[in-house]
Amino acid sequence: MKSGKRVQKDGRIIRKTTIENYLALKRNLTNFSKEKGIVLRIRDYEQLRTIRARKTERNYWKRFCFSFTEYLYYKCNLYDNYVGTQMKLLRAFFNYQNNEMDPSPGHYYKRFYVTSEETPVLVLIPERLNFLIYNKEFENSLPKRLRVMKDIFVFGCITALRFGDLMKANRTNIEYINKNVYLCTTSQKTNHRARVYLPDFAKEILLKYKRRKLTLFPPISNVNFNIAIKKIALLAGWTEEIEVTRSKRGKHFEKFKDDKKTYYRFCDLIASHSMRRTAITTLLRMGMNETNVRIISGHKANSTSFYRYVNYSDGFLDEELEKAYARIAAKDCSHIAAAFANKTSLQK
Numbered sequence: 001m002k003s004g005k006r007v008q009k010d011g012r013i014i015r016k017t018t019i020e021n022y023l024a025l026k027r028n029l030t031n032f033s034k035e036k037g038i039v040l041r042i043r044d045y046e047q048l049r050t051i052r053a054r055k056t057e058r059n060y061w062k063r064f065c066f067s068f069t070e071y072l073y074y075k076c077n078l079y080d081n082y083v084g085t086q087m088k089l090l091r092a093f094f095n096y097q098n099n100e101m102d103p104s105p106g107h108y109y110k111r112f113y114v115t116s117e118e119t120p121v122l123v124l125i126p127e128r129l130n131f132l133i134y135n136k137e138f139e140n141s142l143p144k145r146l147r148v149m150k151d152i153f154v155f156g157c158i159t160a161l162r163f164g165d166l167m168k169a170n171r172t173n174i175e176y177i178n179k180n181v182y183l184c185t186t187s188q189k190t191n192h193r194a195r196v197y198l199p200d201f202a203k204e205i206l207l208k209y210k211r212r213k214l215t216l217f218p219p220i221s222n223v224n225f226n227i228a229i230k231k232i233a234l235l236a237g238w239t240e241e242i243e244v245t246r247s248k249r250g251k252h253f254e255k256f257k258d259d260k261k262t263y264y265r266f267c268d269l270i271a272s273h274s275m276r277r278t279a280i281t282t283l284l285r286m287g288m289n290e291t292n293v294r295i296i297s298g299h300k301a302n303s304t305s306f307y308r309y310v311n312y313s314d315g316f317l318d319e320e321l322e323k324a325y326a327r328i329a330a331k332d333c334s335h336i337a338a339a340f341a342n343k344t345s346l347q348k
Contacts, residue, residue, distance in 0.1 A: 042097070045104045061111070061112075073249070081115075087115070091109050122266070122271075123282075126282055132236075146235075165187055181198045190298050225272050
């Protein structure tokens with residue numbers, strides 16, 4: 001993949017992040033082999049002439065699959081999403097080996113199961129986003145570096161860009177049409193071209209950094225950015241406890257911050273990807289059509305990952321429930337009563 005000999009189905013080169021995932025898989029396989037004291041091998045499927053030989057090979061890979069996932073789950077303390085990703089990459093490797101290389105490993109790898117879990121989507125409700133945008137007293141109370149991080153976070157919360165794409169955006173990505181200002185970028189991950197209208201407060205943020213030439217914002221790593229926005233959330237007082245659950249082989253476990261079983265707080269869990277999630281959920285909550293939101297975010301129609309971002313926060317659910325309860329209190333249930341009366345008459 002590094003040399004470009006293996007490419008994607010559409011001919012594009014493999015992304016650097018994908019290669020890093022394969023390197024992580026290689027490290028895990030190496031450590032697993034050393035831990036168990038075994039040597040992993042591939043036998044040529046075409047040379048397995050007898051039913052007994054093929055059954056032995058099938059059982060070998062069945063045992064490997066179980067032992068490797070057990071190692072990842074309980075020795076490395078990993079969860080369904082990560083383990084599922086590792087097995088998915090391993091299946092991709094065997095598929096390439098089967099189609100392009102020798103020896104051919106057969107089709108036993110297709111029985112490697114890929115686990116997954118639904119992780120909670122952490123977003124800012126509109127009231128908190130409004131607080132970060134317009135509360136100048138809070139902004140002035142922050143150290144200079146955190147003010148910069150807040151600006152980057154707010155800008156990401158209205159453009160729906162991934163952190164990497166946002167940090168690589170520069171002045172050539174800004175487009176002016178009459179009095180309107182747009183941010184035009186191409187996603188590194190999906191090659192999607194997005195064009196987002198910038199409101200006045202986003203223009204004001206850009207003016208603060210107008211002297212920058214290479215990028216719109218000062219460079220910072222994803223790790224340091226996450227640390228910074230956690231501090232901002234803590235200073236903002238967003239410290240409500242949040243229950244965190246993860247799963248291993250589909251069995252859910254409650255996850256705590258430390259050995260004393262301290263619950264995570266909102267400020268502990270917020271991260272750079274919360275910007276993109278916040279942007280998508282905010283646009284949906286404000287009534288924008290899902291098709292238009294997908295155009296901005298770059299998700300395809302019927303994308304399952306898109307609906308993971310559609311996290312209608314507790315505040316939104318409270319509003320909907322409040323409307324429902326108000327109808328009950330106002331006795332606005334005539335259509336239900338009519339349907340019930342009709343059903344009763346039919347039964348008679």
